[in-house]
Amino acid sequence: MRLILSRKGFDSSAGGCPSPVLPDGSLCVLPIPDPRSCIRYSDIQYGGRQLGKIAADLTDGRVGRTHGAHLDPDLLASSLSRDPGWRPLLGQMGAAQGHLRNQGVQAGDLFLFFGVFRQAHIDQRRWRFVPGTRPFHAIWGWLEVGEVLTVDQLGANAVPWARYHPHFRYSQDPSNTLYVASDSGVFPRLADPLVLTDPAARLSTRWRLPSAFFPTGGKMPLSYHDNPERWRLEPPWCYLTCAARGQEFVLDLNAYPGLEEWVASLIEEAGVKTERGM
Helix, strand or coil: CEEEEEECCCECCCECCCEEECCCCEECCCCEECCCCCCEHHHCEECCEEHHHHHHHHCCCCCCCCCEEECCCECCHHHCCCCCCCCCEEEECHHHHHHHHHCCCCCCCEEEEEEEEEEEEEECCEEEECCCCCCEEEEEEEEEEEEEEEHHHCCCCCCHHHCCCHHHCCCCCCCCEEEEEEEEEECCECCHHHECECCCCCCCCEEEEEHHHCCCCCCCCCCCCCCHHHEEEECCEEEEECCCCCCEEEEECCCCCHHHHHHHHHHHHCCCECCCCC
16 A cells, blocks of 8 residues: 655745644645636535635735635535535646556545645634744645546546536636545544644644654665665654655555554544545
8 A cells, every 4th residue: 555645735936835634623725726717716615614714814915705715625524515425536637647657546546635734713703813822734634546647538428426526617628636535534633642743843844653654674765865864863753854745655665664553653643523425
């Protein structure tokens, strides 16, 4: 099985700020802007809140309530009104999909989605980031791959429940791919095991991981992280300077069997909420 650490949600370039951690600890992922999407921020619900106001407040209106949102991955049935048969899914294309293809990602593999977060609160009826807090990387959801579909090869009547998805709004592209879930979920509250950023670091890209991630004995490391100078081992942790570029970081768990237990405990102990479709 392959593990894919997949960067998704607002950041300094896409959206212009982190996604917020709400006062109750909720990891509120803001999808990146997408003018081609038929989904508006005001259409998306999270925990009974409209994402439109949150996105507009935190970006000082740069991302408006009626702007198009690239809701991808789409993991929660409650986020939008759904057609019968809906299943959680992820779309990918271009260089990022080429990397997934070259790494052999297929049914049975597991995506762990992470993003940039910062603590937020309501101040004078507006969402604002808490002064003095820093952005950090944290895992917020997961998707086990059930099917891999090439969008351009789908018939006109195939997967009608998925036609709202932004990847159906693009012109023809042979790399345009959908990963449909066999199982998936989100981590509803921030917890220490979900945080990737080293608590002692100033930069969000300085990660602290379980030592089982450390590449020893000639094992292929996490993709995009071949340079040994990026890694430092100090059991029970290892420290990684995460690549600033790249959306999908892939690791073959057959070479890192100790991490299967870590993934299983992460999902179990963090109280994951799953929604498998309708």
